[in-house]
Amino acid sequence: MAPLPPSTADRPAPGPAPRSWWRRNQIAITPWLFLAPGILFFAVYVLIPVFQSFNVSLYEWDGLGAAEYVGLRNYEEMYWDDAFYTSLKNNVIWLVLYLLAIPMGLAIALLLNQTVTGIRIYKSLFFFPFVISQVVVGLVFSWFYDPSFGLLNVMLGWFGAGPVNVLGDERWVTYGIIAAGLWPQTAYCMILYLTGLNAVDPEQIEAGRLDNARGFRMLWHIILPQLKPATFIAFVVTIIGALRSFDLISIMTGGGPFGQSRVLSFYMFEVALSEYGFRMGYGAAIAVVLFLIMLVFITYFLWSMYREERGR
Amino acid sequence: MFPAPIERASRPAQFAYQALIPAALVLWLLPLIAVAVFSIRPDADFANANYWGWPSSFEGISNYSKVFFESDMPRYLWNSVLITVPTVIGAVALSCMTGFALGIYKFRANLWIFFLFVAGNFVPFQILMVPVRDLTLDFGLYNTKTGLVLFHIAFQTGFCTLFMRNFIRALPYELIEAARVEGVAEWRIFWFVVLPLMKPAIAALAVLIFTFIWNDYFWAVVLTQGAESQPVTAGITSFNAQYRAAYHLMSAGSIVAALPPVAMFFLMQRHFIAGLTLGAVK
Incomplete structure (x- = not known):
């Protein structure tokens, strides 16, 4: 589970200071840079909407006007439907x-x-x-x-x-x-x-x-x-x-x-x-x-x- | 090999097998064959209730040219292309990156992020429908191809990440270690070491996503409305409404709508099946 493979340790001494920080953390940061666009898209269009749907199910809403909070009444209606x-x-x-x-x-x-x-x-x-x-x-x-x-x-x-x-x-x-x-x-x-x-x-x-x-x-x-x-x-x-x-x-x-x-x-x-x-x-x-x-x-x-x- | 190779069986058994397979195939494709036959019949056959007899004339060319020149069909087809191709490019690009990140690097959240992508990919569309439609309206992208493309890219990223990550996991890790020892920057490892090795995965995924998106109907109905942006799966219903009871034209239209993924499948068969069956063997 070590984030750094041993091979980086025996590399020559790091270069000038600003670059060395990147050098040292490159392997920890790179995956997040590569994941960022994918996660952004997926969160906006898939993950967050799942929770939004849970929220919408507590409202009476026609998709345009103001939504009215009704608690679990939609589920109650479903029970009789x-x-x-x-x-x-x-x-x-x-x-x-x-x-x-x-x-x-x-x-x-x-x-x-x-x-x-x-x-x-x-x-x-x-x-x-x-x-x-x-x-x-x-x-x-x-x-x-x-x-x-x-x-x-x-x-x-x-x-x-x-x-x-x-x-x-x-x-x-x-x-x-x-x-x-x-x-x-x-x-x-x-x-x-x-x-x-x-x-x-x-x-x-x-x-x-x-x-x-x-x-x-x-x-x-x-x-x-x-x-x-x-x-x-x-x-x-x-x-x-x-x-x-x-x-x-x-x-x-x-x-x-x-x-x-x-x-x-x-x-x-x-x-x-x-x-x-x-x-x-x-x-x-x-x-x-x-x-x-x-x-x-x-x-x-x-x-x-x-x-x-x-x-x- | 199981079952035992038929060559070891007796002559009559071999002969029976050779005869059975085409018969089974015709039976299997019967509904489709029926539609293909409908699509070359003249209008008059349907008026005279000559549904299954010999066609009174062969009107294949005139039926199909009606579909192509006198209806909105070409427009729907073109819309499908404009929706499918950017989606394939976008989803494959995003998932090459996520797959690389999850396949190569070891960090604590790795498996959790991976499972989030996998779980999201299994979610029923309906739980996304109301918020995604709302979001698309807010972006001003309702009834545009762009709105549909953005959603498709996002959703397909789930499946594509699963695919790419597992593919990259199977690559020899020593290659990456060797590159690191050489002092190659991480993004260069991605670009020059991993990406060239991913070509077969990219091909397989591209064909699969092309088929999935071309055949999408639900999101086309939810996010678009008219002939200016609807893909062919949604367009075929308006086409059928226009030619109600003109079965020869509706059949021809259906076949035209179904053809591009079929052509894609037969051209890229090896990649298609490799993609579809990834994980079916250990």
């Missing part, structure tokens, strides 16, 4: 179902982890839904689901199943949007696992084969433990992706029908910046709840990283 609970419930569904991207990504990665000719092209083509913006994914899937001409209903028709209006039916709408979200997310997990599989130790596999482990047993006991770093990252990005879901809902349904596909991030936006009138305080209160949910995961992620750093 059915729309809030619908959004919260949908957030939980998103979180749980979005995690399916991890095993699905692993399955595709296992399918594609071969060396036949042209496999690299296939890997990129399987991956590329992730590169498309969620706005376009949303549009593509809302046409795919369209009850009058969507491909989904054409295919259901082959099996004699009647047309389903996925996005217009409050029972199906959230699942339909999640399925659209799983498309790019699975691609992401796939690429993580493909990279992980590349680094799996071949000797351990051979040893496993000699011990007659194959198929699922091999996967579970020998491959998956080595894929742990990939699984951890897949888990992190999938959780964050699930809680950030906004674009798809906004594009595909606008929260409908009857607000049944809202999640907290979308409901917050609706309350603060759209037809509900500009209720910044209530919006901020919803955002605070979302933030606290995320904080549980952030703490866990940082804890895992901290243990890793200590272990080095």
Whole structure:
């Protein structure tokens, strides 16, 4: 933890006085000079706004006029707000179902982890839904689901199943949007696992084969433990992706029908910046709840990283 | 290698595998293929409810030239470029510096500052929305590309710092020590020793940030409004409102909007995947 590496000690005697102070403290000061612009930007636009939001949530404010201090009344309103609970419930569904991207990504990665000719092209083509913006994914899937001409209903028709209006039916709408979200997310997990599989130790596999482990047993006991770093990252990005879901809902349904596909991030936006009138305080209160949910995961992620750093 | 290489399997199994992969791919990309097919159909097909039959004529060129010459699409695309490119430059520049500071120097607050960047990067956007919008209004930058760029640079610095710091940590520390013994000033170590070694990280990060920012929708809606400053992700919704029910044009528009990051991905694939999977292997 010594700030000065020993090498500076045996340098020739320092030059004239004003320079020597800089010389002596250079290594202690330089990192702060390099950090200053980054920290400034990050503090102004990210760190301070988090606390400001906590503060705004205690006010009734339309974003323009004077803000009126209301204490915890926004939170009290939330407690009685059915729309809030619908959004919260949908957030939980998103979180749980979005995690399916991890095993699905692993399955595709296992399918594609071969060396036949042209496999690299296939890997990129399987991956590329992730590169498309969620706005376009949303549009593509809302046409795919369209009850009058969507491909989904054409295919259901082959099996004699009647047309389903996925996005217009409050029972199906959230699942339909999640399925659209799983498309790019699975691609992401796939690429993580493909990279992980590349680094799996071949000797351990051979040893496993000699011990007659194959198929699922091999996967579970020998491959998956080595894929742990990939699984951890897949888990992190999938959780964050699930809680950030906004674009798809906004594009595909606008929260409908009857607000049944809202999640907290979308409901917050609706309350603060759209037809509900500009209720910044209530919006901020919803955002605070979302933030606290995320904080549980952030703490866990940082804890895992901290243990890793200590272990080095 | 796991699963066992298919070359060791029997002939029929190999053949089945070779046939299975393209089929799975078509199924996987089906929604997208459908849109691509829509985008070359004529208007008349939609009027006659000929959605999935053979197109009555191929109007790809006329559909796409409508998108490029008769709509605001080129403007939105250009806005996206003007938002994305400065953000990439800014975020990469800032994080080269923060990454250097956190990766090379040992001081007490190091790990805490690093975790602050990482934690900030995971925060839900909504907790920032009201204050950032307010701040941007106060700066007089609401509905400008600059306002959007400044925010994006700041937010992306979190992820970029995580990336750069871990990359720099993996560099051989002896290089820096050797330079110090030679009496090289610290900023020169950054510029002449570390920065040249960071080229692959810079390339990977640039491609990733380009994609992230190009595809951003939330902040585009929160911080901008009209065709003069909105990027293409937000512009596509106004485009679709203008051509409501003209599915051939909406499909063509969507494909145009999605294309630049896709092109970027296929051109810079190696860097892109290296960036995305940093940390997926130990």
